[in-house]
Amino acid sequence: QSALTQPASVSGSPGQSITISCSGTSSDVGNYQYVSWYQQHPGKAPKLMIYDVSNRPSGVSIRFSGSKSGNTASLTISGLQAEDEADYYCNSYTSSSTYVFGTGTKVTVL
Amino acid sequence: QVQLQESGPGLVKPSETLSLTCTVSGYSISSGYYWGWIRQPPGKGLEWIGTMHQSGNTYYNPSLKSRITTSVDTSKNQFSLRLTSVTAADTAVYYCVRESGGNSHFDYWGRGTLVTVSS
Numbered sequence: 001q002s003a004l005t006q007p008a009s010v011s012g013s014p015g016q017s018i019t020i021s022c023s024g025t026s027s028d029v030g031n032y033q034y035v036s037w038y039q040q041h042p043g044k045a046p047k048l049m050i051y052d053v054s055n056r057p058s059g060v061s062i063r064f065s066g067s068k069s070g071n072t073a074s075l076t077i078s079g080l081q082a083e084d085e086a087d088y089y090c091n092s093y094t095s096s097s098t099y100v101f102g103t104g105t106k107v108t109v110l
Numbered sequence: 111q112v113q114l115q116e117s118g119p120g121l122v123k124p125s126e127t128l129s130l131t132c133t134v135s136g137y138s139i140s141s142g143y144y145w146g147w148i149r150q151p152p153g154k155g156l157e158w159i160g161t162m163h164q165s166g167n168t169y170y171n172p173s174l175k176s177r178i179t180t181s182v183d184t185s186k187n188q189f190s191l192r193l194t195s196v197t198a199a200d201t202a203v204y205y206c207v208r209e210s211g212g213n214s215h216f217d218y219w220g221r222g223t224l225v226t227v228s229s
Binding site for chain 1: 155156157158161169170171172173205210211213214215216217219220221222
């Protein structure tokens, strides 16, 4: 199974909005509502930010939102803050009853 | 609060078997959910290894399936991973996780443990 495709890096100034894309296929992202997003700060375990395409777990800021169109899912961070600087990974369930992660995106706050 | 903690050797020799255990607190494994393993080579991205249920159901990454064995010990509230014939490519931080929402997402993660494969 091939990793989902994400941009290597995305940057923005404080207060701006950024969007991270996650491109898959009709066997994963395009066929299921089971897309999730994880934030990882250096040396830390990943943290669930979005599940089932657009749902936020309790405690996650409303500045984080998710969506999906066809085979591509997206994570948007609004009102970018310094603490949002981290790596972000998407994940999808697949038609083979497995999971596949995205290649990862480094978010830089300018 | 659900907590997961990985344990096992930090150094494994090439061709030998990597063995890790995840101890769960704050939730009884026998009550449900799938439990799994995810790894991350140094400086690289996340890779799903596999998930398991106390009923015996398992799902593995096809690229690792031939080398993986998993088990669940409900009496100790633990689950385990064994990866055979390791090489330097298996050097990674290994995370144990809880899968939630039915094929959906990983809501609880351990802190991770670095396993280095080297002679």
